Amino acid sequence: MGKKKPRLRRSFTPESKAEIVVELCRRGDRSVGQVARLSLGLSRGGWSDG
Numbered sequence: 746m747g748k749k750k751p752r753l754r755r756s757f758t759p760e761s762k763a764e765i766v767v768e769l770c771r772r773g774d775r776s777v778g779q780v781a782r783l784s785l786g787l788s789r790g791g792w793s794d795g
């Protein structure tokens with residue numbers, strides 16, 4: 746058995762990621778909080794005003 750070739754991963758520009766996040770929120774598939782946690786890697790304690 747030979748080695749499998751690694752699958753190529755798609756890459757997205759920051760602009761395209763932002764468009765996807767906005768679309769998810771607009772369609773109602775995800776709440777803003779869910780998008781922040783899942784897509785942006787933010788947690789509730791990660792928000793800061795300073």
